[in-house]
Amino acid sequence: MDVMTTTKTDKAIVIDSRLLASPLNDSLHNLLLKNHDVIYIDFDDNVSTSSLIKKHSNSIYKLFQLSYKYISFIGYKNSCSFACDLYNKSGITFNSYILIDSSVDLDDFSKMLKKEKNTSVLRIIKGKKTKYWSLDRNYSVQQYKTILPLSYSQRVAKEVLGWLTYKVYNSNYLTDPFGDLAKLL
Helix, strand or coil: CCCCCCCCCCEEEEEEHHHHCCCCCCCHHHHHHCCCEEEEECCCCCCCHHHHHHHHHHHHHHHHHCCCCEEEEEEEHHHHHHHHHHHHHHCCCCCEEEEECCCCCHHHHHHHHHHCCCCEEEEEEECCCCEEEEEECCEEEEEECCCCCHHHCHHHHHHHHHHHHHHHCCCCCCCCCCCCEEECC
């Protein structure tokens, strides 16, 4: 991880780097960087999840030692399993998980949610129509009818920011200064 000795904000997000690639104004990168320190991980489909956990678990643990009040994980497709496996192998739990186009089974996260009462999960998927439903107090699903990849959707980016603001931070607005962008090494 790039050296971060001080933080500008009390909120951090660990995110899949593929979600930061959108060139749109209301992309995840632009919306989240205004109020969060964003730490991204380059996920490679050719590298196993256990290898990635070995490589990054120490850096993520150090991230939790900094002065952040909230640390969230935003995964895309196969990187969502990284967060669940990280919990199972290292016991590291984020304040919230946002799973975009994930193939992770609900049961994998429900075991964790039974133990970690203050952790919430938002799963964003594509479907035949747009709808929202809650599976329990801490697990919700947002489905969108769209032809765009969810990683490029401005609506998804705004939903993620809204989820973090209202559900995770229990706030009506965010007033933090601009955050930093760093790569987890």
